[in-house]
């Protein structure tokens with residue numbers, strides 16, 4: 001999609017037509033992308049406030065958006081009367097405070113993954129939103145698991161849900177990054193990368209993850225000091241299905257995300273590149289023989305656009321349209337078990353509170 005194209009809004013005729021005034025908290029890689037898509041590719045919204053601990057970055061991003069102001073304090077940005085909704089794209093350790101402040105003020109929030117840094121704090125967000133929903137009937141929190149909006153993942157889920165593969169039995173996932181920033185640890189790979197596969201498994205199979213095992217095969221020579229890379233993660237679902245995840249974040253090649261569902265009556269695979277599928281390192285580290293995407297922004301660009309458009313459309317009508325706080329909590333609970341499994345080398349059961357609350 002070109003920058004000039006605008007995704008179709010689903011706003012019904014006669015409904016509220018004023019643009020949603022959005023504050024974006026954190027305008028690094030993801031936040032700056034979200035500002036650009038809200039300003040140029042998504043309809044029904046405009047960015048009015050930008051907030052970032054790095055004020056020079058905030059100034060630079062706001063300068064490119066007519067009508068946007070910088071409010072350096074993120075909590076002041078959430079409280080700003082010129083803000084109807086918030087996108088949280090700050091580092092994960094700030095999400096809990098910022099999302100809770102949005103619930104407190106009663107503004108819709110699209111929070112990048114992870115919802116928070118651990119299961120307990122994610123559950124606190126679930127409970128706070130439940131209390132708000134009990135009073136108002138409205139949901140406020142959507143979590144940025146963008147793969148649910150990717151046309152290939154949506155089609156795969158439809159196929160599984162319609163029984164097109166028979167009873168699903170196994171899911172095979174590969175998640176490969178060419179490289180990760182310095183400082184990434186094996187634990188953070190579970191929390192930042194494997195977390196997407198956890199959400200995909202729950203999305204495709206419609207059931208929770210009951211136990212996690214993490215295997216550490218021999219690491220690539222490209223892995224940073226102390227990083228176990230690749231990992232193989234086994235997720236057992238409550239219905240007895242098995243999901244295996246290869247997570248390999250320093251391949252030196254391209255961004256490859258593949259998912260295959262194997263059912264009693266068939267299998268389906270997504271994420272294959274249209275061109276030749278062999279990847280190999282060429283001279284100077286160049287990737288040869290493939291049309292694979294270089295990174296997640298390219299592979300999932302369309303998914304991010306659809307995610308944000310649907311969130312805007314829903315937020316303008318007082319709701320969400322995508323994974324919510326419970327999905328964020330469930331993913332954190334599974335990742336917590338994954339980190340424990342990594343530490344102990346043992347199969348670890350996922351500890352989750354009963355769903356309860358006000359949601360269906």
Ligand SMILES: NC(=O)C1=CN([C@@H]2O[C@H](COP(=O)(O)OP(=O)(O)OC[C@H]3O[C@@H](n4cnc5c(N)ncnc54)[C@H](O)[C@@H]3O)[C@@H](O)[C@H]2O)C=CC1
Nearest residue numbers: 025026027028029030052053054074089090092094112113
């Ligand atoms: N859905 C997806 O595929 C992806 C999601 N993410 C998530 O997006 C979030 C942001 O990640 P990146 O953009 O890659 O990080 P980044 O480091 O590029 O950007 C974060 C920005 O937040 C700013 N910041 C720091 N403290 C802040 C605070 N208290 N309030 C507001 N802003 C603050 C930083 O100065 C920086 O500009 C993370 O939660 C990350 O996990 C990141 C990459 C892909």
Ligand SMILES: O=C1[C@@H](O)[C@H](O)[C@@H](O)[C@H](O)[C@H]1O
Nearest residue numbers: 177180192193194196249296
């Ligand atoms: O969320 C993301 C990053 O944080 C993570 O580091 C990558 O592995 C994922 O592919 C990307 O979608």
